[in-house]
Amino acid sequence: MQFDTVIASGQVVTAGDTIACDVGISGGKVAALGKGLSGREVIDASGKLVLPGGVDSHVHIAQPSGDGIVMADDFETGTRSAAMGGTTTIMPFCLQERGVPMREVLRDYHAKAEGQCYVDVSFHLIISEPTEQLLGQDLPALVEDGYTSFKIFMTYDDLKLNDRQILEVMAVARETGALVMVHAENYDAIRFMTEQLEKAGRTAPRYHATSRPKVVEREATHRAISLAEVVDVPVMIVHVSNRESMEQIRWAQQKGLPVLGETCTQYLVLTEDDLEGLGMEGAKYVCSPPPRDVESQEACWEGLRTGVFSVFSSDHCPYRYEDEQGKLNPNAKSSFRWVPNGIPGVGARLPILFSEGVSKGRMSLEQFVAVTAANPAKTYGLYPRKGTIAVGSDADIAIWDSDMRVTLEHRMLNDGADYTPYEGFEIVGWPVMTLVRGRKVVQSGKLVGSKDHGLYLPRNRSPFASASKSGL
Ligand code: DUC
Numbered sequence: 001m002q003f004d005t006v007i008a009s010g011q012v013v014t015a016g017d018t019i020a021c022d023v024g025i026s027g028g029k030v031a032a033l034g035k036g037l038s039g040r041e042v043i044d045a046s047g048k049l050v051l052p053g054g055v056d057s058h059v060h061i062a063q064p065s066g067d068g069i070v071m072a073d074d075f076e077t078g079t080r081s082a083a084m085g086g087t088t089t090i091m092p093f094c095l096q097e098r099g100v101p102m103r104e105v106l107r108d109y110h111a112k113a114e115g116q117c118y119v120d121v122s123f124h125l126i127i128s129e130p131t132e133q134l135l136g137q138d139l140p141a142l143v144e145d146g147y148t149s150f151k152i153f154m155t156y157d158d159l160k161l162n163d164r165q166i167l168e169v170m171a172v173a174r175e176t177g178a179l180v181m182v183h184a185e186n187y188d189a190i191r192f193m194t195e196q197l198e199k200a201g202r203t204a205p206r207y208h209a210t211s212r213p214k215v216v217e218r219e220a221t222h223r224a225i226s227l228a229e230v231v232d233v234p235v236m237i238v239h240v241s242n243r244e245s246m247e248q249i250r251w252a253q254q255k256g257l258p259v260l261g262e263t264c265t266q267y268l269v270l271t272e273d274d275l276e277g278l279g280m281e282g283a284k285y286v287c288s289p290p291p292r293d294v295e296s297q298e299a300c301w302e303g304l305r306t307g308v309f310s311v312f313s314s315d316h317c318p319y320r321y322e323d324e325q326g327k328l329n330p331n332a333k334s335s336f337r338w339v340p341n342g343i344p345g346v347g348a349r350l351p352i353l354f355s356e357g358v359s360k361g362r363m364s365l366e367q368f369v370a371v372t373a374a375n376p377a378k379t380y381g382l383y384p385r386k387g388t389i390a391v392g393s394d395a396d397i398a399i400w401d402s403d404m405r406v407t408l409e410h411r412m413l414n415d416g417a418d419y420t421p422y423e424g425f426e427i428v429g430w431p432v433m434t435l436v437r438g439r440k441v442v443q444s445g446k447l448v449g450s451k452d453h454g455l456y457l458p459r460n461r462s463p464f465a466s467a468s469k470s471g472l
């Protein structure tokens with residue numbers, strides 16, 4: 001039998017195993033795993049690792065960001081950067097601005113994404129205004145249509161839900177089998193701290209981190225877990241930055257509660273000191289929750305290694321630095337409060353975790369695949385189509401050279417930002433080829449795909465969420 005493509009003689013890694021074999025691809029799917037396969041095109045992967053393409057389940061693309069602020073990536077640049085870094089599926093958020101019906105929000109996002117994606121894309125919803133119409137009619141229908149996860153915020157003026165509203169959204173999630181993702185930081189404490197700092201003239205970017213200390217995250221994490229327990233619904237705590245919050249999740253898991261956790265690149269390799277910068281340079285690292293300290297980094301590694309965090313994401317949320325619509329907008333100098341929150345990372349996520357995790361012996365290859373591809377795909381209802389290399393799965397594959405040494409430069413990431421917070425990082429291990437459904441999208445650092453190849457993916461319900469519905 002002749003396959004369309006054979007990836008020959010590599011080490012094929014999944015979340016379960018590493019096996020020396022060829023991968024036969026036909027019709028964009030993995031059609032066979034075995035030795036001596038023959039194909040119309042043969043890609044020699046000898047000496048290389050053949051991994052499932054990354055699934056980045058937490059990215060922000062073309063998201064409304066407030067007056068005069070524009071996100072650095074649209075779907076073309078965001079998906080291009082994902083592919084450069086070995087990621088083949090991304091899951092951006094469709095943010096509901098208050099007063100706008102969710103269906104309208106979705107129409108806009110779909111229009112922005114249509115024909116502009118190098119990799120596959122699926123959407124979470126951000127709920128900022130849980131009206132009766134949304135809770136009673138729209139969300140149940142949207143879950144049926146494949147929008148099976150919602151993010152809610154416990155902070156930010158324009159997004160924050162109060163505890164009552166959080167309970168109401170969670171109740172709908174329980175009814176419909178959707179998965180709730182929570183941004184856990186205490187709104188009032190952050191406002192209080194921000195006002196105190198501003199009064200004291202402490203307005204530089206570094207005070208962003210001072211204004212949201214670990215305790216505001218730990219308190220909100222515990223509250224989110226408790227509210228989910230009241231409703232009896234699973235919950236995913238996203239972008240966890242430190243030990244205290246990680247330990248809230250571990251405590252809940254040990255109690256048998258269906259609580260999931262996610263951490264991100266910045267919490268493994270950046271610290272609050274990066275916000276010091278010279279002048280306004282610290283704005284490049286302003287994100288929420290903020291990066292913490294070396295002990296927090298250790299805690300996040302521990303959370304990944306021990307399974308407290310099952311998902312590792314980029315939280316790619318890019319704003320240009322030298323830009324009036326970005327980090328250096330006209331208000332930013334007057335206070336950190338006006339520096340848009342978020343940093344780019346969709347392209348750097350996998351190389352950094354590979355280098356810091358696998359190459360430095362902190363995690364196995366299989367663990368790397370689990371937290372970057374298989375678990376996000378499972379958690380959000382895309383598995384086994386995505387996140388593994390198995391017969392019948394989409395042939396989304398990244399071929400890695402585990403010995404390749406790269407000094408990271410922003411230009412390699414090919415996103416729409418004008419910097420990377422990871423500039424100059426010494427990386428060992430690099431994705432040398434990315435295939436999406438059998439088609440090459442990146443080869444040797446060059447974009448060779450086309451932006452109409454990426455598909456929109458409606459999703460199944462999370463197996464974690466459905467399990468709870470049936471009485472976990
Ligand atoms: N939350 C995110 O998930 N991303 C960036 C900013 C934020 O607050």
Ligand code: ZN
Pocket residue numbers: 183238239288
């Ligand atoms: Zn968030």
Ligand code: ZN
Pocket residue numbers: 058059060315316317
């Ligand atoms: Zn985010």
